[in-house]
Amino acid sequence: QVQLVESGGGLVQAGDSLRLSCLTSGRLFDHGALGWFRQASGKEREFVGAIGRSADITYYADSVAGRFTVSRDRTKNMMFLQMNSLKPEDTAVYYCAVAPRLGARVPAEYEYWGQGTQVTVAS
Numbered sequence: 001q002v003q004l005v006e007s008g009g010g011l012v013q014a015g016d017s018l019r020l021s022c023l024t025s026g027r028l029f030d031h032g033a034l035g036w037f038r039q040a041s042g043k044e045r046e047f048v049g050a051i052g053r054s055a056d057i058t059y060y061a062d063s064v065a066g067r068f069t070v071s072r073d074r075t076k077n078m079m080f081l082q083m084n085s086l087k088p089e090d091t092a093v094y095y096c097a098v099a100p101r102l103g104a105r106v107p108a109e110y111e112y113w114g115q116g117t118q119v120t121v122a123s
Contacts, residue, residue, distance in 0.1 A: 001026050001027070001031065001083075002024070002025070002026035002027060002028060002031075002098055002111075002112040003025045003026050003112075004022055004023070004024055004096050004097065004098065004112060004114035005020075005022070005023045005114055005115070005119040006020060006021065006022050006094060006095065006096050006114045006115065006116060007020070007021050007023070007117060008020040008021050008091075008117060009094060009117030009118045009119045010118075010119065010120070011120045011122065012086055012119075012120070012121055012122070013086075013121070013122050013123065014086060014087055014088055014110045014114070014123050015085060015086065016086050016121075016123055017082070017083060017085075017086065018083045018118065018119060019080055019081065019082050019083070020036070020080065020083070020094055020096075020117060020119070021078055021080055022034070022036075022077070022078060022079040022080070022081075022096030022114060023076075023077060023078055024077045024079065024096075024098070025077060025079065026047075026112075028053060030032060031053050031098045031099060031100055031111075031120045032052065032053055032054075032099060032100050032101045032102035032103075032104070033050045033051065033052055033098070033099045033101065033102045033103065033104050034050060034051055034053060034070075034072065034079045034096065034097070034098055034099075035048070035049065035050030035051075035055060035070075035096065035097050035098075035104065035105075035110060036048040036049050036050065036068075036070060036079075036081045036094060036096055036097075037094070037095045037096075037097060037107060037110075038090075038092035038093065038094045038095070038119075039060040039092055039093050039095070039116075040089075040091060040092040043092075043094075045095070045107050046061065047061050047105045047106070048060070048061055048064055048068060048081065048094070049061065049064060049068055049069075049106075050070060050099070050102075050104065050105075051070045051071065051072055051079065051080065053077070053102070054103045056071075056072075056104060057102065057110065058070050058071075059103070059105075061105075063100075064083075064090075067083065067084050067085045067086075068081060068082065068083050068084070069081075069082040069084075070082075079092065079096060079119050081096075083119070086119075086121045087121060088121045088122070090119065091114040091119060091120050091121050092118075092119060093117065093118050093119075094116060094117050094118075094119055095113055095114055095115075095116045096113075096114045096115045096118040097109060097110035097111075097112060097114070098111055098112045099111065
């Protein structure tokens with residue numbers, strides 16, 4: 001069983017930075033990607049970025065490319081989302097998730113999910 005726990009959310013001002021963490025546990029050896037998604041109130045869940053499980057390949061949504069960075073620390077079983085130059089439109093619940101395939105961008109491709117952490121960006 002895979003378990004994911006996000007942390008690090010909060011209330012920040014536009015232009016600020018924030019780093020989210022995702023602690024992973026369980027059998028991840030057959031999964032290809034660890035990803036971040038977000039869901040704003042009244043909107044569908046959308047892909048933010050992801051990193052390969054066995055290789056440090058990262059890919060991002062166009063809306064966050066150049067501002068957000070996904071990284072991981074294998075020794076601590078953790079993944080991170082560094083968010084810079086935050087905008088009010090980045091306000092959402094952020095989730096980490098695991099997919100079998102590197103390159104996955106659609107929620108349906110991800111098998112395990114954390115409970116989410118709220119990020120609110122004030123203007």
